[in-house]
Amino acid sequence: MNKVIKLLAMGVLGTGMQQAQATSIVFDYGYDSNSFFDTQAKKDVLEAAGSFFSSRLNDSLSAIDSAGNNHFNANFSNPGVTGSTVTINDFNVAANTLTVFAGGRAIAGSTIGIGGPGGYGASGSQAFFDSFDRGQADVGTTDFAPWGGAITFDTGALWYFDSDVSTVESFSGNDFYSVAIHELGHLLGIGTADSWDNLVSSGSFIGSASNAVYGGDVPLHLDDSHWADGTMSLVDAQDAQDVAMGPSITTGTRKYFTDLDLAGLTDVGWEVSAVPVPAAVYFFGSALLGLGAFRKKSK
Ligand SMILES: [Zn+2]
Numbered sequence: 001m002n003k004v005i006k007l008l009a010m011g012v013l014g015t016g017m018q019q020a021q022a023t024s025i026v027f028d029y030g031y032d033s034n035s036f037f038d039t040q041a042k043k044d045v046l047e048a049a050g051s052f053f054s055s056r057l058n059d060s061l062s063a064i065d066s067a068g069n070n071h072f073n074a075n076f077s078n079p080g081v082t083g084s085t086v087t088i089n090d091f092n093v094a095a096n097t098l099t100v101f102a103g104g105r106a107i108a109g110s111t112i113g114i115g116g117p118g119g120y121g122a123s124g125s126q127a128f129f130d131s132f133d134r135g136q137a138d139v140g141t142t143d144f145a146p147w148g149g150a151i152t153f154d155t156g157a158l159w160y161f162d163s164d165v166s167t168v169e170s171f172s173g174n175d176f177y178s179v180a181i182h183e184l185g186h187l188l189g190i191g192t193a194d195s196w197d198n199l200v201s202s203g204s205f206i207g208s209a210s211n212a213v214y215g216g217d218v219p220l221h222l223d224d225s226h227w228a229d230g231t232m233s234l235v236d237a238q239d240a241q242d243v244a245m246g247p248s249i250t251t252g253t254r255k256y257f258t259d260l261d262l263a264g265l266t267d268v269g270w271e272v273s274a275v276p277v278p279a280a281v282y283f284f285g286s287a288l289l290g291l292g293a294f295r296k297k298s299k
Contacts, residue, residue: 023057023270024097025050025184026148033080036104036155041163042176046102048165049180052257053188058271061097062135064147066090070124072132076150077116079103087121091147093134099148100187107154112174115183116192117146136269143269144193151183158251168254178244178255185245185261189268191225196268200224207267213260221247233260 027046029037037043066072066089074091078084080103093099107114122129134145153159158173165177186192199207203224204217211217219228226247233243235256244255245264266272 022054022096023059023061024054026094026097026099028099028101029103031078031080031086031101031150032103034103034105034155036153037102042161044163045161045165045177046180049177049184050100052181053184056257056262056273057188057265058273059096059145060135061095061145062131063095064091064093064131064134066092070128071122072124072128072147073121074099074118074147075120076101076118076148077114077152079150079152080105082106086150091120093147097148098146098187100184101148101150102152103150104153104155106156107152112154112157113152113179113183115149115151115186117144117149117187117189120147139269140194141198142195144189144195145269146187146189149187151180151187153179153183162254165254170252172252174249174251175254178249178253181257182244182249182255185257185265186225188265188270190245190261190264191223193268196264197224199267205264205267207264209263209266210260213263218260223247227260227264231260233258235259 027043027050029043037046064072071089072091073087073089075085075087078086079101082105086101101118120132122132132145132147133139133143134147136143136145139145153176159176160171160173161176162169162171189196196205199205199210200220201217203220203222205220205227206217213233214231219231220226221228227243227245229247231243231246232240235241235258237259241258242253242255244257244261249255262272
């Protein structure tokens with residue numbers, strides 16, 4: 001069943017700003033064949049992660065509509081089956097939405113999450129092909145406008161599903177919210193988009209927004225898809241925190257999306273609002289930093 005994350009009007013940003021649409025993330029659990037999301041409570045945490053991005057991304061994305069001789073065939077990694085690719089023929093995407101297929105399966109090794117944008121095959125008119133850029137200019141060089149993609153979580157990991165992600169209590173296990181925003185960050189292009197790769201230079205990220213936040217070129221992990229391990233930033237210009245888009249997370253800790261993580265999205269091409277809507281103001285329990293020594297990677 002699909003569920004639409006709430007749309008947020010951007011009038012709260014004040015005068016002088018162009019009216020823009022929030023980018024909604026629609027989760028589809030149709031390929032969660034192992035029933036990782038077997039309770040509404042678990043889906044609620046994922047949808048909270050989606051709502052965070054809806055509250056910050058303001059791109060106006062046009063629809064992709066298959067019809068007649070125009071066929072958009074979306075493909076993505078099956079979240080429920082290792083090594084399997086799903087193709088959905090004549091796929092449609094509504095304006096201002098990203099469709100995210102979510103599920104779980106046993107993931108080998110220390111990886112507990114996988115996320116990335118989907119691909120596609122297509123046939124049809126040139127105008128139809130032009131719609132795949134969703135109304136965005138320079139997709140591939142300086143912008144990114146996927147139809148959505150897939151995120152997968154390890155069914156063998158010990159997960160913590162917080163019923164209220166706005167505050168952090170003491171917990172053990174892997175914080176699902178943290179890993180969800182991390183994988184959605186990959187789906188949105190961090191470490192995956194061509195417009196990200198175009199800003200990777202000799203092990204550093206040279207995007208102007210990220211450089212402004214970090215104070216220079218940002219060191220990357222060896223895979224060039226994450227900030228370097230241990231990179232710090234601020235959450236809403238306040239609390240210091242290990243970045244969300246680093247290569248790993250410590251059990252018993254929560255990571256919110258930091259200013260550097262958001263700057264990465266800006267550099268990939270997203271229109272990122274400078275301030276969250278009030279409902280998305282988060283507190284971070286700094287006293288929890290350093291808890292848990294068992295590290296697991298989340299790619
Ligand atoms: Zn990752």
